[in-house]
Amino acid sequence: ADPEARALAEKLAAYRGVWVFVEQTEGEPARVSWELMGKGRELADTLGVPLSAVVVGSRVEELCYESFCYGADQAYLVDEPVFRHYRTEAYLKAVCRMIDDYRPEIVLMGATGLGRDLAGAVATVVGTGLTADCTGLGIDDKRNLMQTRPAFGGNIMATIMCDRFRPQMATVRPHVMPLPERVAGSSGTVIRLRSKVREEDILTKVLEIVSDRNKDQVDVAGAEFIVSGGRGMMGKENFVLLQELADELGGVVGASRSAVDAGWMPHERQVGQTGKTVRPKIYIACGISGAIQHLVGMQDSDVIIAINRDPEAPIFEVAHLGIVGDLFQVVPALTERLRSL
Numbered sequence: 001a002d003p004e005a006r007a008l009a010e011k012l013a014a015y016r017g018v019w020v021f022v023e024q025t026e027g028e029p030a031r032v033s034w035e036l037m038g039k040g041r042e043l044a045d046t047l048g049v050p051l052s053a054v055v056v057g058s059r060v061e062e063l064c065y066e067s068f069c070y071g072a073d074q075a076y077l078v079d080e081p082v083f084r085h086y087r088t089e090a091y092l093k094a095v096c097r098m099i100d101d102y103r104p105e106i107v108l109m110g111a112t113g114l115g116r117d118l119a120g121a122v123a124t125v126v127g128t129g130l131t132a133d134c135t136g137l138g139i140d141d142k143r144n145l146m147q148t149r150p151a152f153g154g155n156i157m158a159t160i161m162c163d164r165f166r167p168q169m170a171t172v173r174p175h176v177m178p179l180p181e182r183v184a185g186s187s188g189t190v191i192r193l194r195s196k197v198r199e200e201d202i203l204t205k206v207l208e209i210v211s212d213r214n215k216d217q218v219d220v221a222g223a224e225f226i227v228s229g230g231r232g233m234m235g236k237e238n239f240v241l242l243q244e245l246a247d248e249l250g251g252v253v254g255a256s257r258s259a260v261d262a263g264w265m266p267h268e269r270q271v272g273q274t275g276k277t278v279r280p281k282i283y284i285a286c287g288i289s290g291a292i293q294h295l296v297g298m299q300d301s302d303v304i305i306a307i308n309r310d311p312e313a314p315i316f317e318v319a320h321l322g323i324v325g326d327l328f329q330v331v332p333a334l335t336e337r338l339r340s341l
């Protein structure tokens, strides 16, 4: 056999196991970490290797036990005061050292602000590739990670492989993967590590944390019921119709990019490729045509209801229930009906 190919195969084979980085803020885990744990379990089972949680922070040991409930076999824990607040330099050093010492073949992180920052830095330092914002992950017949994500403005899906380097690294946005069932009382092994990161070596100091969450901000990504409006809403003032329906359902109002670009809704309500990815129980699309960039953000909703006066609108291809009609009649009628229940 080709000696170069053999050397590469040997280098790759030295890496084993699937890791999921457990993101936390002051000990509070990010839900996306458990979503990834579910996917990580699947990948680890396909490969026949252990699934490990990577827990870095201060007073975060509890998260190791929580990770077992979501499917991890073991957890690598670095628990030191220097990791109380996220700082790239400190976390980077800790995670890279773990990778050097334990050599996982796959490392997954949430595509959150923190995850995007850390994953990019880690991939650079350990000298491997990173596929950001994956929407699908699988294993091919050569045991490589197949990382699928939208490309060219969502018009095609690209499958990206990292077949010469390890670990294979990917980030996945919140709500793209389903949350696995939590099995209380599951057990696993906690592997405690010392980081050697010293406070005096970290240039960044956290002086104060100021929350940017203003009271009226609505969490579209986490909502169970979403009523979204598009260009068909014809104007900002008409969104009150959607708000009334959303209130009846105990949900929130979302929007397509056209509605956001028109200034009818703030950007944090935008659903889609350049907005939020949502996975509610019910998604009601009102006056939204169903462009691919919108669909990638909501097509995994449990039930999709589309209201559009154009029977040919692509939104009907993903809708479970479609109403062909004028939303200015249909939406108030639905709200009335719900009120009368």
Ligand code: FAD
Binding pocket: 153, 154, 229, 230, 231, 232, 233, 255, 256, 257, 258, 259, 270, 271, 272, 273, 274, 275, 276, 286, 287, 288, 289, 290, 291, 292, 293, 294, 297, 307, 308, 309, 310, 313, 325, 326, 327, 328
């Ligand atoms: P239109 O496509 O104009 O659809 C309006 C619909 O309303 C039509 O189907 C019409 O039949 C219906 N309608 C009109 N009046 C009524 C009525 N009275 N009753 C019932 N139905 C009615 N888009 C997103 O949404 N999210 C994204 O994150 C996003 N990211 C993008 C990223 C890139 C790189 C690009 C290139 C585009 C992106 N887009 C995104 C834009 C996307 O391509 C579409 O342009 C957009 O989603 C269209 O919005 P819309 O469905 O509201 O408007």
